[in-house]
Amino acid sequence: xxxxxxxxxxxxxxxxxxxxxxxxxxxxxxxxxxxxxxxxxxxxxxxxxxxxxxxxxxxxxxx
Numbered sequence: 001x002x003x004x005x006x007x008x009x010x011x012x013x014x015x016x017x018x019x020x021x022x023x024x025x026x027x028x029x030x031x032x033x034x035x036x037x038x039x040x041x042x043x044x045x046x047x048x049x050x051x052x053x054x055x056x057x058x059x060x061x062x063x
Contacts, residue, residue, distance in 0.1 A: 003020040003036055004021045004057050005021065006018040006021050007056065007058050007059065008058075008060075009058055017043065018041050019035065020037070021033050022034060022036050024047070024057060029045075031059050043059050044062045045059045045062050047060075
């Protein structure tokens with residue numbers, strides 16, 4: 001499987017917020033994530049980096 005994990009960047013590093021992300025939709029000021037089992041999460045922020053080889057999505061939250 002090639003699902004990714006989503007992380008929010010914090011002052012102390014990164015915090016994992018979702019496993020097995022299969023869909024990512026970027027809207028102005030928001031990132032909407034959908035997991036393999038249909039779970040959904042919306043983060044107020046923007047995608048900072050996607051590391052394909054590590055299956056990692058890093059989101060920077062809005063202040």
